[in-house]
Amino acid sequence: MSISLVVLQGPSASGKSTIQSRLGLPRIVTWTSRPPREGEVDGTDYFFKSRSEMELLYEREQMVEMTEYHGNLYGTPLQLIEDIVRGGLPRSVILDKAGAGRLRELFRDRTLLIGVKSDQEDCRRRLASRGHSPEEIRTRLSSYDDEIAALAVCDLILNNTDGNLNKIDLLADFIREGLRKGDGASLRSDNA
Template sequence: MLFVLSAPSGTGKTTIADRLLKSCPKVKRIITATTRPQREGEVHGVDYIFMDREEFERKIEEGYFLEYAKVYGNYYGTPKDQVLRNEEEGIDSLLVIDVQGAKKVKEVYPENVLIFLMPPSLEELRRRLLGRGYGRENLEQRLQKAEEEIACAKHFDYIVVNEFIDKTVEALHTIIVAHRYRRENFLKKPNVNDEAISRILSKVSCKSFESL
């Protein structure tokens, strides 16, 4: 399955995603490609796949990306091959992308799960952004963008407020585990070793529910 985590800048989605992956077996994060400059401490292929603009635009033409968008003047995109590889290996994919990217992924994978990470308040979001050292002009731009993204939360499958990290990670873990056991997902690949039960699920009709 494909899980998409979106949130306004400063909400803490990267921190939450890193903690979530440690508690969720068989979930692998898709590494986003970007043209933004590599920051101190970031590792190519671990934090992001860093590309120059020319290479990124060539990859667009080649159909390399599942989705891509330009944010604050830089390109960001989801490599398609990572998602397909996880599918082949039976591993769920986690995408940490912005709202417009989430919409594009939903168009390609209608069955994916969209999770919106909500800041506890705009004032708290402002405080977190100030802590990152953004200047006033950039800060106001990001807060305005945050309001636009928050308005899109109503179109996501789940909304989780990130006030306390441990509780947020626990909530996301619960969402992922519960979604694996939804009827339609279980029936695609029954998590049972008994061939007789698998045969019944796939071949035998339920008389009690036939009239519904």
């Protein structure tokens, strides 16, 4: 069975978006009720929606999954995964552990679940340079231990400490090659 969906999961600022762009697969852009950060573009980073729009879609059973993460809603509209159901190129998506679990339930062995891990201090520094307030940094890091523990179910864990991006690029090539051959499901490794 070939891989249709690559899910990236990990704590805030562990490097999920960085690795997603280095993987170079078509991305699924999910919905969120959180306000855009400086430089984020609607439709590229997320579809930025109101809470009520998201809740309405959920009530209409048009959301595959929806989760609340530190006070904001995040969700995957059904429509966005229709291409996966139809087949075609594998796609990547960034989800928290609840969303990752749900999509894995749906797509089973067609899912490659990649955990992204970084030292807490690296995450803290990156959050600060991304301009988050000390309170926001504290909130986001309050779930760090749980999010690291949740990576235990992943097929593969990438250790994205500062200065490790050259190794990440090598591993991204390796993963892409595996997906191309259609045997991504057999990739099991940890570069920690």
